[in-house]
Amino acid sequence: MHLLIISTITLLLSINTAIAAAPNKIKIMADACLTCHGPNGAGAGKIPELKGLEKSDITESLFGFKSGDEKSTIMGRYAKALSDDEINLLAEYFSALDK
């Protein structure tokens, strides 16, 4: 019976690991950007790369697109959908991807 409890705990722990392995909100939202910005955010054609940019450069662009101060052809229409928190977290995510 002890053995059963121990293995049950081990199993439940493995389930918890599984939950931790599921993509979180920012990962899912960042992956949506790759459709245009290319695999790993490395850029696609003339659409700029995002990976490894300075976090402050990314937030500056995105807040600028959102307010309209930074001119864009399409990013303004996307950035308006993002909350300030999401912009900060996305910037952190992409800046942490290696060059």
Next chain:
Amino acid sequence: MSQLDRRTFIKLLGAAGVVSTTGGLIFPNNTAAGDKARVVVVGGGFGGATCANYLRQYDSNLNVTLIEPNIQFVTCPFSNTVLAGIKSIKYITHNYDGLRKNYGVNIIHDMVISIDAIAKKLKLKSGETLIYDRLVVSPGISFNWSEIEGANEENSKMMPHAWKAGTQTIFLRKQLEAMKDGGKVIIASPRKPFRAPPAVYERASLIAYYLKKTKPSSKILLIDSSGDSEELAMFRTAWEKLYKGMIEWIDGSEQGEIVSADSKILSLTGRTIGTLKGDVVNLIPPQHAGKIARIAGLVDESGWCPVDPQNFVSTLQKDIHVIGDACIANPMQKTGHSANTQGKVCAAAIVTELGGGTMPDITYSTSIYSFLNPKHAFSSAGVYRLKNGKLKQVAGGLSAKKASRKTRLKEAIFASGWYKGITMDTFGKT
């Protein structure tokens, strides 16, 4: 382990939602004792290929099998540039090597002919049967030929739809090439909803681009069942400037759609518009979800598949997700970008749910670029969020109505970037 102990285990695990209905234990991470969860994806287009790819990215322990009859996939996006002689068919043709080699997706080139949602099995044309824990269906569209008297799959060679890319694109291109100067091209669009409505206007634009260069006395007649819209107004303004007098627009909405066709004399008849004859006829038939969705009982009376947009699970059949053009994801348009987005969300939802979690609040994005000529494009974008279980648009819209030549050129250049990005992302190229 005794029977009783096993049952206790299953109960415990059941609370976390990881017991498959077949009774086997599914270990989301491939623990020593565990079975890998099997996810089968039907259809290797924008929705299915993306989903298979991201399922493996999100959980490399999943056993993911993609079933697609074709060894190569020819994209509808950019197929209008092939019609206009700007790009080659090779440019829009992709293979499945990336998914196989870079992401370990099992690929079976076969056709699914039936799905048993209760036994969680599906049958392939080759006779093989596959079992699954979760099924994702992304079969695209099929044509509702019965709505147009005299039109059918066989004679669609004479009046190509080119609304699935490949041989149909080549047929239409050859007919355009063979047409004499001064000829008339008819493009007839179907009633909504259908795949990528703006692509009808892009097609008219790019055919006009080709004709203006090579056969400048030719004309295009566009019978448009979508009727007037803000988007159409943008195209018409551009047509005035770029292709003055070449494209005649006919309102085919309000009962105006084509009801019969004669492929021998190349004529189309609509209830309100009478009979029109062309030298090249591009008849785009009414559409509904891909045939397998109907066979599997996934469609409602509209001919499309109702789903819960949180995870794209069918509201009609258990443990089956439907994504891409086939699903009802209003107000997201039926585009490759939408299908790609839905493929990722569906993959994330499957991995999250197998692990016992629930999906976070996220954005869903889509776009479609349209070329007016190789140096002039604009776009339509949309971002959506779930509100009370329904998708609501929170941002997006069309490119600026008035913009300089330079801005339209920039969008044309970004459109090519988009194509590169989405095809790499979808087909797992690195």
